[in-house]
Amino acid sequence: MPQADQISAINNAVDIINDSLPAILPELILSGGFVLLLILDLISSISIKALRWVSIMICAAAAYFCIERLFLPSSVHFFDGIAVTPLTGLWQLVFLVAIVLTSWLDLTIPSEVERREKSALILSIGLGAFLMVIARNYLVMVVGIELVSLSSYVLVAINGQKQGYEAGIKYLLFGAVATAIMLYGISLVYGINGSLVFREFPTGNPTFIILSILILSGVLFKLGAAPMHIWAPDVYQATPASTIALFSVVPKLAAIGLIINWLQQTMLWQQTLMLYFLGAVAILSIVVGVFSAIWQQSIKRLMAYSTIANAGFMLLGIVAGNTLGLAAIVFFGVVYALMNYLTFTLIGGWEQRGFSIMSNISGRAKDGYYTLVLLVIGMIALTGLPPTAGFTGKLLLFSSLWAAMDQPLIQTVFSVAVLSTVVSLFFYLKLPYYMIFKPSVDRHSGTENDPLSNSHLWLATFLALPLLWFFIKSDFLLNFIQLHIFAP
Amino acid sequence: MENHLLTILIFLPLLFAVVVLALPERLAGSYRWLTLTATSIQLVLSIWLFLGFDGSTSDYQYWQKTDWITFDLKALGTLSIDYQIGVDGLSILMVLLSGIVMFTGAISSWSISQKRKGYFTLYLVLSSNIMGCFIALDFFLFYLFFEFMLLPMYFLIGLWGGKRSAYASIKFFLYTLLGSLFILAVMIGLYLSVIDPVETGQRLGVADVNQVQELLRAGQIESHHLVRTFSIPAMGDSANFIPGSWLSITEVVTIDSSQFRYWAFLLLFIGFAIKLPMVPLHTWLPDAHVEAPTPISVVLAGILLKIGGYGFFRFCYGLFPEGALHSAYWIAVLGVLAIIYGGLNAMAQKDLKKLIAYSSVSHMGFVLLGLASLTEEGAMGAMMIMFSHGLTSSASFLIAGVIYDRTNDRLIENYSGLASTMPYFTFVSVVVFFASLGLPGFSGFVAELLAFLGAFSADNLIPTWLALVSLLGLLVTAAYYLWVIQRMYFGPHWVRSAKQGDKLRDLTYREWIMFVPLLLLIFLFGIMPHLVLDAINPSINEFVRQVWEAGLPYVNLTPR
Structure with missing residues (x-):
């Protein structure tokens, strides 16, 4: 027969569960x-x-x-x-x-x-x-x-x-x-x-x-x-x-x-060893992601490597080891969601027409310049160039690293991150590059030659606007993160 | 009203760009008119600005400051990004030059017939960013314009350029991005090290700026009260650096026994040297020039390269004076290298446009040399070379464009004796080339003279033998210009095919409109250089004085 205190403990536990x-x-x-x-x-x-x-x-x-x-x-x-x-x-x-x-x-x-x-x-x-x-x-x-x-x-x-x-x-x-x-x-x-x-x-x-x-x-x-x-x-x-x-x-x-x-x-x-491990993972992800992406012909594979590199970038905020880094990760995370959805919306539209590799979209700029504009916004945001929130995100991540610049680990991580951004521009620009500069391939007929549907373009626009807005007025989101989320 | 002049200068082209975007394709003929209107208003405003510029002071004028982005960094205080703009003697000439070059480029764009909407929108966006670069007094704002310039430029070279334009444009983009990331790295370090004394004072309830700086020096301001800023004037004052921060000048922060600030100077220097471009970072330039359409070449040589030089003045030298003094010798060596190497390269070119491109590299070497001397003459010469080269190189690329428009062929060896069929064109070319090689009476002469004066009088920074070697550059410059004049314009008339020969008509009205103002200005500033020199004199003097005053205590200068 259970003891009285055991019963009360169980009662307590049930109470806690009920309250929770x-x-x-x-x-x-x-x-x-x-x-x-x-x-x-x-x-x-x-x-x-x-x-x-x-x-x-x-x-x-x-x-x-x-x-x-x-x-x-x-x-x-x-x-x-x-x-x-x-x-x-x-x-x-x-x-x-x-x-x-x-x-x-x-x-x-x-x-x-x-x-x-x-x-x-x-x-x-x-x-x-x-x-x-x-x-x-x-x-x-x-x-x-x-x-x-x-x-x-x-x-x-x-x-x-x-x-x-x-x-x-x-x-x-x-x-x-x-x-x-x-x-x-x-x-x-x-x-x-x-x-x-x-x-x-x-x-x-x-x-x-x-x-x-x-x-x-x-x-x-x-x-x-x-x-x-x-x-x-x-x-x-x-x-x-x-x-x-x-x-x-x-x-x-x-x-x-x-x-x-x-x-x-x-x-x-607080463990240096842990940060070293995460720093190594971050560097490896960025390098592997960026350098593998260069060679890809499939658009989706390219994006896969891009997300690997971005995973590394997000880890940077942790490696920095300060609260600014955490705020930067949260900001970057929100922006990252926006830019990935923007890109995948366009990719989804192409996919519907059977385009999966780069040469499929070559010369497609003619069909719709607006698609191109949206794509460029997505790509420069992913690279981290102004005037998009992708830049603000990277600026914050780099700032958090700067604040801890006295450690050799941080110096290495910082250099790799900065230099890899240049390489990343190369492959992100490949998509607009194929759309604009490559001669278009003859297509047979049917829906293949139609521009992207309006619903795609609307959704992409809806995603691109906050990307620009969070650059122009990033303080709204940032202060929200700082005041509500990392409030003491 | 007058206070908003600079803002109008930046945003007016953007407004026109929106209009161009909104107009239907059916009205495509109006795009170039709109662009011309926007750039001419810009030109008028920049002349107005220049005339109204008070040349007796080194202060920022037309200054304007508004809060833009402020956010809480918690333990690190607050970050404040301002919309702060203004001009001083370091930037006023560049603003004027932008007005002239963008206007010339707009006329030169008249013959663009493909994808006009895209072209003119991008051109206007570019124009607005270039102005912004020179006017911004907030590092963040500058960086925004600096980076956002790349994208329009990438498309303008890539889409409307020659056969290998895709390669050239991506090369341009990657090179410059690498440079700008270096700049970004330093920018972050700077804002983490510098406070805005006024805003920090407001948080503390201290009105006096000096008192705030006192408190800062004594370390009596708690970290979360600090207002970190991107403001360039604040960065220029060493009293605003947080003691013990990475880039603080008063205490040396080292990493692996090399100074942090020196690294920062080096990164900034490389960043702007790529843009300038300096040998050996120049390889993107000939490619970009050869492939770019004529108006974009004009803009690229006329104004974009100057952003590199301007960056040296404003950022490298202005913010890291001890680095500038410390590496003056090497900068001068690189400058002389660029002068000679660029010149020899120019001599070896078969393509007229490539020749002009390499001559730009060579001329930018003079900028480096003048600047490295850190004398008033030298710095003044560097600034003047940038201005004068903006005029002459624009005109040079227009000359290349005139030939290319007619025959689609720019190889020097395919032409001879053009003087007999195109006398006016020959006259213009000869004047422009003579001005470029620095003949007395043209703007280039005064500029180069000043730079050399600087180099020779800077005994403790630049050894005399180096200055003497750089004189050789003049010889090389004269050689390749005279040689090209002799080969292309004089001698018996001959062109590769008769068909091309028929197309070689003399200058049209539109081309005259482009050339005449440039030629007049080249003459004007050659004969009366004081028109520009007076305006920038106090600022340049102050600039040189500050570099010496702020930098000297921290470097060990051994006389060379």
């Missing part, structure tokens, strides 16, 4: 939405379009509560399992906007093989990302990462092409290994101090750096940072643009959010 439930309302909405969409999937009389609208509605509902999170003080729930902070609110808002944009793209450009499950799967990626950024406990973290991963594997594989199956399996195998390594690290940590909470990390243990590298490997896999990036190009190439846009934004930013949280909680942020 309202705090995770957005996550509950997404979970409920996921189940709802799965059920609606089965009713064949409901059209795919309707399903996508339902998922947009669910996101809107969740967004309402995420906006609330922006202005509420931080709070910890479920026995240190999760923490809800204004920063998580911001990340989650970005995820929701990304999901809505992807659903919207799917609504306007139906891909060749329509899959009803897509809406539900996208929502579950979102849910996983939500969990990743609120996690304070390895269990929540693993659930989040796996939710994102498993849904991603399926999403890649179900697009009906042979390429898709191959990429899906590759993705799965790499992912499984990364997860296994991560779980091994977590099990060691649990074995050492018997706790799964981030905060209780055995920093005193001499093996701590190995433990943390093991754990990080799973997260870096989601981030797509080198050397855990090998899956990215194949997956990107084999997947429709709307889906990759999501892959390039949501799991990546979630991983960055998770890394920041984890480093702060475990206090590994």
